[in-house]
Amino acid sequence: MAExxxxxxxxxxxxxxxxLFDRRGRLVSVAQREHHQLFPxxxxxxxxxxxxxxxxxxxxxxxxxQIGASPSQIVAIGIANQRETSLLWDRLTxxxxxxxxxxxxxxxxxxxxxxxxxxxxxxxxDLCGLPLTTYFSAPRIKWMxxxxxxxxxxxxxxxxxxxxxxxxxxxxxxxxxxxxxHATDVTNASRTMLMNIETLEWDDRLLEAFDxxxxxxxxIRPSSGVFATATEVLPGVRIGxxxxxxxxxxxxxxxxxxxEAKCTYGTGSFLLLHTGQEIVRSKHGMLTTVAxxxxxxxxxxxxxxxxxxxxxxxxxxxxxxxMIHTAAEIETLARTVEDNGGAYIVPAFSGLFAPHWRSEARxxxxxxxxxxxxxxxxxxxxxxxxxxxxxxxxAMNADSGIALTALKVDGGMTANNLLMQFLADxxxxxxxxxxxxxxxxxxxxxxxxxxxxxxPDLEGLRSNWHRAGQWMPHMDPARRKxxxxxxxxxxxxxxxxxxxxxxxx
Amino acid sequence: xxxxxxxxxxxxxxxxxxAAAPDGLGVADLGNALGLAKTTVHGILRTLxxxxxxxxxxxGAHYHLSDAFGRLGESYLDPNELRSRAINxxxxxxxxxxxxxxxxxxxxxxxxxxxxxxRPDDSDQDLDVGTTLPPHATALGKAVLAYDAxxxxxxxxxxxxxxxxxxxxxxxxxxxxxxxxRGWASEFEEYTVELASIAAPIRGLGGLVVGAVGLAGRVxxxxxxxxxxxxxxxxxxxATADAIARxxxxxx
Numbered sequence: 001m002a003e004x005x006x007x008x009x010x011x012x013x014x015x016x017x018x019x020l021f022d023r024r025g026r027l028v029s030v031a032q033r034e035h036h037q038l039f040p041x042x043x044x045x046x047x048x049x050x051x052x053x054x055x056x057x058x059x060x061x062x063x064x065x066q067i068g069a070s071p072s073q074i075v076a077i078g079i080a081n082q083r084e085t086s087l088l089w090d091r092l093t094x095x096x097x098x099x100x101x102x103x104x105x106x107x108x109x110x111x112x113x114x115x116x117x118x119x120x121x122x123x124x125x126d127l128c129g130l131p132l133t134t135y136f137s138a139p140r141i142k143w144m145x146x147x148x149x150x151x152x153x154x155x156x157x158x159x160x161x162x163x164x165x166x167x168x169x170x171x172x173x174x175x176x177x178x179x180x181x182h183a184t185d186v187t188n189a190s191r192t193m194l195m196n197i198e199t200l201e202w203d204d205r206l207l208e209a210f211d212x213x214x215x216x217x218x219x220i221r222p223s224s225g226v227f228a229t230a231t232e233v234l235p236g237v238r239i240g241x242x243x244x245x246x247x248x249x250x251x252x253x254x255x256x257x258x259x260e261a262k263c264t265y266g267t268g269s270f271l272l273l274h275t276g277q278e279i280v281r282s283k284h285g286m287l288t289t290v291a292x293x294x295x296x297x298x299x300x301x302x303x304x305x306x307x308x309x310x311x312x313x314x315x316x317x318x319x320x321x322x323m324i325h326t327a328a329e330i331e332t333l334a335r336t337v338e339d340n341g342g343a344y345i346v347p348a349f350s351g352l353f354a355p356h357w358r359s360e361a362r363x364x365x366x367x368x369x370x371x372x373x374x375x376x377x378x379x380x381x382x383x384x385x386x387x388x389x390x391x392x393x394x395a396m397n398a399d400s401g402i403a404l405t406a407l408k409v410d411g412g413m414t415a416n417n418l419l420m421q422f423l424a425d426x427x428x429x430x431x432x433x434x435x436x437x438x439x440x441x442x443x444x445x446x447x448x449x450x451x452x453x454x455x456p457d458l459e460g461l462r463s464n465w466h467r468a469g470q471w472m473p474h475m476d477p478a479r480r481k482x483x484x485x486x487x488x489x490x491x492x493x494x495x496x497x498x499x500x501x502x503x504x505x
Numbered sequence: 506x507x508x509x510x511x512x513x514x515x516x517x518x519x520x521x522x523x524a525a526a527p528d529g530l531g532v533a534d535l536g537n538a539l540g541l542a543k544t545t546v547h548g549i550l551r552t553l554x555x556x557x558x559x560x561x562x563x564x565g566a567h568y569h570l571s572d573a574f575g576r577l578g579e580s581y582l583d584p585n586e587l588r589s590r591a592i593n594x595x596x597x598x599x600x601x602x603x604x605x606x607x608x609x610x611x612x613x614x615x616x617x618x619x620x621x622x623x624r625p626d627d628s629d630q631d632l633d634v635g636t637t638l639p640p641h642a643t644a645l646g647k648a649v650l651a652y653d654a655x656x657x658x659x660x661x662x663x664x665x666x667x668x669x670x671x672x673x674x675x676x677x678x679x680x681x682x683x684x685x686x687r688g689w690a691s692e693f694e695e696y697t698v699e700l701a702s703i704a705a706p707i708r709g710l711g712g713l714v715v716g717a718v719g720l721a722g723r724v725x726x727x728x729x730x731x732x733x734x735x736x737x738x739x740x741x742x743x744a745t746a747d748a749i750a751r752x753x754x755x756x757x
Contacts, residue, residue: 466625
């Protein structure tokens with residue numbers, strides 16, 4: 001019998017990829033297509049959902065063709081997706097209404113401030129686990145319904161559908177306007193601010209607060225479980241899973257028990273700590289989110305610390321400043337000097353995320369002297385990711401009461417050895433890279449394969465996990481303390497940069 | 506006399522014009538100066554850009570010579586770039602073969618380890634990225650040494666590590682010719698007793714060897730019962746080198 005594979009579709013911020021995995025969780029082929037980033041106004045970031053679906057229809061056959069396999073060798077499709085990016089489309093024609101508004105888009109800045117009112121950004125945290133920020137879907141849906149004439153009425157009549165990217169993909173995989181399934185999973189729903197974090201259902205109080213008609217919302221399903229059988233692209237293949245990309249990475253790193261944590265280093269970076277079936281409410285700026293739900297089992301939860309600007313700071317160093325030609329060259333440049341020379345870069349490009357959540361903050365380069373060269377700045381760029389991780393780990397340790405003993409890492413930046421060593425030094429724990437760095441796709445594949453019986457259970461998946469690399473802490477404790485104090489002083493200098501009068505647009 | 510290659514003559518003319526224009530030139534400027542169609546000039550510029558000789562300015566309208574063009578003798582591929590391109594494929598090789606995988610490049614007579622993937626048995630292992638290996642006594646080393654045209658990077662003295670290490674320059678030359686003939690390199694107890702290794706060169710644009718990828722492990726796992734390097738492992742190593750090379754060429 002021919003070998004069988006699971007196809008993971010990772011619909012990311014910059015590209016859409018299809019990766020095939022075999023039974024031992026090994027990557028066998030990859031196909032990828034980038035899509036356009038649309039910036040119609042300052043602070044606005046959009047994607048063309050039609051272009052994204054078109055890319056899916058190319059990368060999936062592309063990955064299969066690459067190894068000369070046939071579509072009948074695919075046992076399941078697993079979807080992982082950029083979270084919170086929101087789209088409305090026409091139920092009858094299947095056409096998107098405007099572009100998808102991405103998670104980086106800050107157009108709802110004022111709306112969010114208004115919604116927070118006198119009760120503050122945490123007014124819905126008890127219900128949905130999240131603070132009010134521009135990051136999550138609900139304010140964005142309200143904005144879209146309010147800014148297109150007649151759309152709200154059409155939405156109330158049931159003519160309009162809302163979805164994050166996995167819903168858009170599932171709907172199109174299952175026929176689109178011709179009977180497509182309109183569904184989401186608990187992890188993606190947990191990022192809308194509309195789902196009750198305890199009941200895992202849309203909550204009328206939240207729908208009312210954000211003025212979102214129930215008729216536009218998809219059905220909430222478990223993350224791992226057969227959604228439907230595809231009729232497009234891979235007809236006859238079951239869609240076995242959908243998860244937000246960070247939750248997928250947690251799953252791919254086989255963090256199946258309370259206390260296990262991973263950090264994915266990409267454009268932004270996301271540290272998730274599994275808290276079991278317990279909902280931990282953060283007192284230190286972490287988010288409470290659903291980790292995954294397998295079939296009819298109870299859901300698992302996680303605490304999440306998000307860093308908005310990590311890999312994108314390296315991109316800025318490359319494209320904005322032109323200091324390097326490729327992202328990888330930053331390590332070469334950083335190694336031309338011994339240390340940061342006293343310079344610290346705090347990349348609060350659109351405010352500070354966890355644990356500060358200061359939308360009025362803006363970035364600084366602190367500690368500049370005539371001594372600083374571009375090598376020092378390259379170090380400061382990489383170290384910014386390390387310091388942001390330390391802030392999040394400190395907050396998590398305080399919330400969970402358990403000190404992290406090792407950090408499982410993944411994502412593109414784990415190719416940077418200087419950064420990985422700095423992380424181990426700064427956090428004073430082992431930093432461990434697994435054999436498969438593509439944990440987002442692997443997690444989607446695992447969850448889908450589990451749903452169709454390709455893998456028997458979680459223990460079977462755990463045995464697939466192997467260590468590919470490891471960095472041990474070496475930094476002198478006194479130096480660690482000084483460095484962190486310097487960073488914290490630099491962070492203080494980013495606060496209150498945008499004054500309220502500047503926000504009037 | 507064999508014919509000359511017209512597109513190379515034209516590329517040389519483009520380079521001369523760019524070298525004389527500190528502010529850079531546009532496609533139309535070059536087309537006018539050389540009497541060539543815009544599409545022809547564009548194709549030449551794209552190729553020169555891909556090989557790293559030419560850069561575009563901020564607006565994308567003007568081209569100028571790259572810094573790298575002035576330093577042609579230096580290694581053109583950043584080692585950290587090589588690692589980030591190799592990482593997925595090296596991981597996959599380690600998990601399929603069950604052995605330690607390394608990516609290396611030749612620097613001043615030594616093989617520098619650019620990337621290292623642990624043997625996937627979760628035993629204690631230390632990352633050795635940045636350390637060096639003797640090129641004449643490892644498969645990784647032979648795979649790069651075999652394609653080193655200048656000889657400048659050759660080890661000066663062939664140090665013996667075991668009784669099997671090749672220390673005779675003539676024998677090493679034969680061995681390297683064999684590597685070139687079959688496209689992959691092997692080693693058997695030449696660096697450490699009871700260990701063997703297999704490696705293949707990674708070819709960048711134009712066929713230039715930018716490094717090698719290989720695996721190493723205990724003789725009984727790397728070789729068959731007749732002490733020959735296992736054909737299935739050789740195939741995996743070569744496929745990995747090809748996959749990395751494809752990645753490098755596609756996104757150059």
